[in-house]
Each structure stands twice: as structure tokens, then as C-alpha cells.
Amino acid sequence: MVGQAEVSxxxxxxxxxxxxxxxxxxxxxxxxxxxxxxxxxxxxxxSEMSALQTQILMECVDAAGLPPGLINIVNGRGDVVxxxxxxxxxxxxxxxTGSTAVGKSIAARGAATLKRVTLELGGKSAHIVLEDADLNxxxxxxxxxxxxxxxxxxxxxxxxxxxxxRYDEITTALKQAIEQxxxxxxxxxxxxVGPLVxxxxxxxxxxxxxxxxxxxxxxxxxxxxxxxxxTDGNFVKPTVFVNVTNDMTIAREEIFxxxxxxxxxxxxxxxxxxxxxxxxxxxxxxxxEDVARAKKVAEQxxxxxxxINAFAHTPFAPFGGMKQSGIGRExxxxxxxxxxxxxxxx
Numbered sequence: 513m514v515g516q517a518e519v520s521x522x523x524x525x526x527x528x529x530x531x532x533x534x535x536x537x538x539x540x541x542x543x544x545x546x547x548x549x550x551x552x553x554x555x556x557x558x559s560e561m562s563a564l565q566t567q568i569l570m571e572c573v574d575a576a577g578l579p580p581g582l583i584n585i586v587n588g589r590g591d592v593v594x595x596x597x598x599x600x601x602x603x604x605x606x607x608x609t610g611s612t613a614v615g616k617s618i619a620a621r622g623a624a625t626l627k628r629v630t631l632e633l634g635g636k637s638a639h640i641v642l643e644d645a646d647l648n649x650x651x652x653x654x655x656x657x658x659x660x661x662x663x664x665x666x667x668x669x670x671x672x673x674x675x676x677x678r679y680d681e682i683t684t685a686l687k688q689a690i691e692q693x694x695x696x697x698x699x700x701x702x703x704x705v706g707p708l709v710x711x712x713x714x715x716x717x718x719x720x721x722x723x724x725x726x727x728x729x730x731x732x733x734x735x736x737x738x739x740x741x742x743t744d745g746n747f748v749k750p751t752v753f754v755n756v757t758n759d760m761t762i763a764r765e766e767i768f769x770x771x772x773x774x775x776x777x778x779x780x781x782x783x784x785x786x787x788x789x790x791x792x793x794x795x796x797x798x799x800x801e802d803v804a805r806a807k808k809v810a811e812q813x814x815x816x817x818x819x820i821n822a823f824a825h826t827p828f829a830p831f832g833g834m835k836q837s838g839i840g841r842e843x844x845x846x847x848x849x850x851x852x853x854x855x856x857x858x
Contacts, residue, residue: 522551527606537565542842605850607850637671663768671787751772794817826843
């Protein structure tokens with residue numbers, strides 16, 4: 513009850529889910545869980561590049577004995593199946609994870625039927641290394657957040673912001689650390705960076721490396737071409753650019769590969785300003801020994817989620833982006849709410 517009014521919550525209806533190849537198994541599960549908890553049925557269009565992940569999940573759904581029609585899979589290309597889901601009047605809600613460009617087209621198509629839309633889109637996340645950061649802790653954090661899934665992650669921390677006074681120290685240590693990483697096959701337990709998903713993605717990342725060189729950035733380590741001995745596959749050298757300014761293409765656009773940009777800052781406020789000078793606002797990272805200070809910096813970053821000193825796994829906390837990194841939130845009760853309509857009876 514709200515005053516004299518009775519407020520009830522109702523399932524929004526059929527939920528259409530469009531999931532990405534880089535983490536289909538995760539997004540299939542968290543979107544479906546929220547929709548089912550709210551009482552909605554699900555129609556999922558997984559990426560055509562993640563067929564094995566989808567197969568395993570559907571075998572689990574079948575083994576669990578869920579009623580037929582509760583979770584449905586429609587395979588196909590985004591410009592065919594995805595368009596149908598976003599325009600079909602029988603679909604009440606779309607939840608999409610993927611690129612910002614595709615997210616905008618989904619929002620535009622869904623507007624004709626006023627679909628409820630949740631969009632988790634691209635990112636160009638900043639990792640602010642504060643003056644008091646302990647490199648023994650910060651370097652592993654930089655590598656983990658920057659190179660997760662071979663850099664094919666929307667939340668990857670790819671802009672490394674370092675104080676001018678520690679620039680040489682940090683870049684030297686970063687170079688040494690990256691050159692010790694093993695690039696190799698995923699089934700080898702000591703592999704730190706595996707191949708990219710496709711030849712198309714490999715060429716895309718190579719194009720960005722060339723763009724960085726052409727715009728005047730300097731390669732600290734890595735660079736164009738294949739790693740030694742790995743010419744049979746879509747392997748990219750883990751690459752770090754230095755002498756980067758925040759207006760360069762490699763600092764503005766999502767590369768989706770193992771490529772980092774190091775940008776220097778003069779003071780804490782400038783670091784925050786550089787971090788926020790982006791069309792994206794999905795994730796952020798802060799490294800620093802004074803946690804209270806680091807938290808104050810995190811609070812000023814325009815990002816949906818910020819991790820301090822370690823990558824935080826918070827499945828019940830809201831996840832999603834600000835600015836062009838998305839609309840709405842997923843996970844926990846926050847995700848369930850997006851599948852519900854409120855009704856007031858007074």
C-alpha cells in the first residue's frame with residue numbers, strides 16, 4: 513500500500529534477449545534468471561559465434577525439466593532474427609548486450625512498439641593509478657582488468673592513467689610484466705592471452721594498432737602482426753601504447769583486443785577529468801593504498817561500476833552503463849525490476 517493506493521507488480525510479457533559471443537554463457541543466464549523471476553517467458557537470440565556455449569546451456573535447461581516454451585532459442589544473424597525480435601509487437605521487452613552502434617539501432621526499432629529496453633553496451637574504461645599505488649598490487653590488477661578474455665570484454669580497463677611523477681617507473685614495470693605473459697592456446701594452463709574470436713576481429717585490432725602508430729603514439733611493447741610462433745590463428749601481441757593523448761582514436765574507441773593506452777596526468781582532478789572525457793561510462797578502476805581517497809576518486813568517475821584495487825565480483829549489485837554505455841541495470845533485484853510493470857489501484 514502507498515497511502516490509500518494498492519500497488520502491484522506484473523510481468524512485462526515476452527522478453528527478447530540478444531546475447532554476445534564474448535560471454536554468452538553469462539548473459540544468457542543472468543538475463544533469463546531475472547526474466548523468469550519476474551514471471552516472463554524468454555526468447556533468446558545468441559550470437560552466431562557462440563554456438564557451443566548455447567548448446568551447453570540448452571542441454572542444462574532440458575535436463576532441469578523446465579516447461580517447454582519457457583526458454584526459447586532462435587539462432588540466426590542479428591540483421592534477421594535480431595531485427596524481428598526488436599520489431600515484433602508480441603515481444604514486450606528487449607535486453608541486449610553488445611556494441612553501442614547496434615544498441616542504438618535496437619532502441620530506435622523498438623520505439624515503434626514502445627518496447628521496454630535494457631542495453632548494456634560498449635566501454636572504454638579508465639584505470640586511474642594514484643600517486644600512492646603499490647605496483648606489486650597495481651600491475652596484476654592492470655593486467656587482469658585490461659587483458660581479461662584477451663581484451664575482448666566491454667568492461668576492460670584499457671586507458672591506464674598514471675601520474676607524471678611515476679610515469680617512467682610505471683611504464684617500465686608494465687613493459688616487463690607484459691613481456692612475461694604467455695600468449696598461446698586456451699587449453700594450455702599457463703596461457704594468459706589467447707586468440708581473438710575471428711579473423712575479422714583480428715584485422716580490426718590490427719587496424720587500431722596501425723591507427724595508434726599513425727597518430728603519433730609510441731609502442732611500449734607488442735605491436736602489429738603475430739606473436740612469435742603463433743601465425744596459425746587470430747593471435748595478437750599484447751600491446752601497450754605510451755605518449756597517448758585522450759583525443760587519439762585508440763583512446764576514444766573500443767578496440768576489443770589486448771591493447772592498452774597509457775596516459776599521464778598532473779594531478780588527481782585531471783585524472784578524473786580524463787577518465788570522464790569519453791562517450792562511454794561502463795566501468796572504471798582505481799589503484800591506490802589510501803582506500804578512502806581511492807573511493808572519493810571512484811565516486812567522481814562517470815561509470816556504472818568502479819573496482820578499487822581488485823576486480824570485484826558482485827552478482828547481486830546493479831550492473832550497467834552511463835552515457836553511451838547503456839540504459840538500465842541488470843543483476844539481482846535491480847535486474848528483476850526491469851521485467852515488471854507497476855499497477856496502482858486507488
